[in-house]
Amino acid sequence: MSWRVRTEPLPGEPPLTIPGDxxxxxxxxxxxxxxxxxxxxxxxxxxxxxxxxRAWRPPGARGQPPAGPDAAAALAQAGSGPVLVDTGGPWARDALLAALAAQRVGPDAVSLVVGTHGHSDHVGSLGLFPRAALLVGHDLCLPGGLYLPHGLSEACPLRLGPGLEVWATPGHAGRGDVSVAVAGTALGTVVAAGDVFEREDDGDTWRGLSEDPVAQERSRQRVLAAADVVVPGHGGPFRVFREP
Incomplete structure (x- = not known):
């Protein structure tokens, strides 16, 4: 069955909370x-x-991914604490720390940082999180520099927990882009998509910024087919409605 997709902005300004379980x-x-x-x-x-x-309670929690060589176990442990998707650029350091503090999350409490891709405006403050596991593109690294193979591909997402996955969504920065999908929220499935979408109304302008527009178009269609809310790389979150 074919669907017509329409979108509309999600009202509100950051911090914007979408509760879920x-x-x-x-x-x-x-x-x-x-x-x-x-x-x-x-x-x-x-x-x-x-x-x-939901099970995580501040304060005092500290990100402690296991130091062993098993990627599935490391990801499950990392998904049991706060997961940060992108960090913004280094110039946004103070704003990021203040936004985390407002949620009662300190840098040491973040258990996993997912960088949707390696551009400086998305991963420029990784150094604030030395206790977190890092998944930047397709590189999974535990604190101390232990890199683990994991098998992420478009056909094989990484599971962090029930309804929490990392998807391979290539295109914008090449083959390594990823998105984070969160099912079970009050608005359905939320996908933090990095620059798969520049913004809600990016039309065809994203193509000029894409290293692989064919792959990115495939990634965009995948996200639109599954997401109820998309958090784009450079604009406000928007809702997705699929109609026959």
Whole structure:
């Protein structure tokens, strides 16, 4: 069956909380991208999203992914604490720390940071989270520099917990882009998609920023087919409605 997709902005400004069980989603910082002058320069920063397990309780929790070589166990442990999707650029450090503090989450409590891709406006503050596991693109690293193979592909997502997955969504920065999907929220499935979507109304403008537009179009269609809410890389979250 074919579907017509329409979207509309999700009302509210960050921090914007979408409650859920077993995970809630908090859009901490809204990304932006603004032209600067006539030469094609852009002033930009990426959206930052926090995934909070219902069972996690502050304060005092500390991210402690296992140091062993098993990727599935490491990911399950990392998914049991706060998961941060992207960090914004280094210039947003203070805003990020303040937004986390408002959720009673300190940097040491973050158990996993997922970088949707390696651009500086999305992973520029990784250094704030030395106790967290890091999944940047397809590289999974535990604290101390232990890298683990894991088998992530478009056909094989990584499971962090019930309804919490990392998807391979290639295109924008090449083959390594990922998105985080959170099922079971009050609004359905939320996908923090990085720059798979620049913003809700990005039309065809995303193509000029894409290293692989064919793959990115495939990723966009996958997200639109599954998500009820999308958090794009450089704009406010938006709802997705599929109609016959």
């Amino acid at each position: 077993p995970y809630s989603v908090v859009v901490l910082l809204r990304g932006y991208s603004e032209p600067q002058g006539a030469g094609g320069a852009q002033r930009a920063d990426g959206s930052v999203t926090l995934v909070l397990p």
